Amino acid sequence: xxxxxxxxxxxxxxxxxxxxxxxxxxxxxxxxxxxxxxxxxxxxxxxxxxxxxxxxxxxxxxxxxxxxxxxxxxxxxxxxxxxxxxxxxxxxxxxxxxxxxxxxxxxxxxxxxxxxxxxxxxxxxxxxxxxxxxxxxxxxxxxxxxxxxxxxxxxxx
Numbered sequence: 001x002x003x004x005x006x007x008x009x010x011x012x013x014x015x016x017x018x019x020x021x022x023x024x025x026x027x028x029x030x031x032x033x034x035x036x037x038x039x040x041x042x043x044x045x046x047x048x049x050x051x052x053x054x055x056x057x058x059x060x061x062x063x064x065x066x067x068x069x070x071x072x073x074x075x076x077x078x079x080x081x082x083x084x085x086x087x088x089x090x091x092x093x094x095x096x097x098x099x100x101x102x103x104x105x106x107x108x109x110x111x112x113x114x115x116x117x118x119x120x121x122x123x124x125x126x127x128x129x130x131x132x133x134x135x136x137x138x139x140x141x142x143x144x145x146x147x148x149x150x151x152x153x154x155x156x157x
Contacts, residue, residue, distance in 0.1 A: 041134050048133045049141050052099050056125050056147035059091035060107075064123040064149040067109065074115055081109050088123065098131040112150075122150040 067084045085107050092100045103125065110122040127144040 045132055045134045045141055049130065049145075052095055052130065053145050053147070055092060055095055056128070056145055057149070059088045060123045060125055060147045060149040062091050063088035063107075064121055064151045067121045067123060068151040068154050073111060073118060073121075077115060084109055084123065088125070096131075096133060098133070099128070101129075103128060111153075118153040120150050120152050122148060124148040 063084045066087050067080070070080050070083075073080055085104050088107050089100070089103055092103060106125050106128045108122075108124045108126060110124070111118045112120045112122060125145070125147045127146055130142055130145050132141055
């Protein structure tokens with residue numbers, strides 16, 4: 001056998017192999033794309049979860065910072081509490097409305113150890129329901145989010 005015959009035989013074998021694999025790329029794409037999309041959408045949803053949690057943390061921290069400098073908690077508790085709840089709610093304006101529905105009901109203000117001898121103030125958002133933005137069910141995202149911040153009281157300075 002000459003080299004010309006070997007190359008001709010290799011060429012024929014390669015042509016047969018290439019012809020039999022024409023639809024391979026489409027089949028691989030069809031198998032991989034759903035897995036890739038689920039992973040991509042799951043990452044996006046977790047990004048939204050982390051963004052919402054960070055926004056909650058920042059909002060309660062800002063509310064607690066504002067609360068510790070108020071000097072009349074023992075006289076105007078309800079007015080001061082309303083002001084702090086409005087502050088915390090105001091810091092959440094960038095979030096989608098689904099994440100902040102009834103948020104004022106989940107904001108708590110604690111004067112520690114009590115309202116006449118305040119040493120610190122704790123602001124919390126407790127068990128705020130998390131609504132998935134993308135809507136893929138089965139992705140492991142938390143059902144509720146919470147945030148707490150506590151600062152030393154400075155009203156008596």
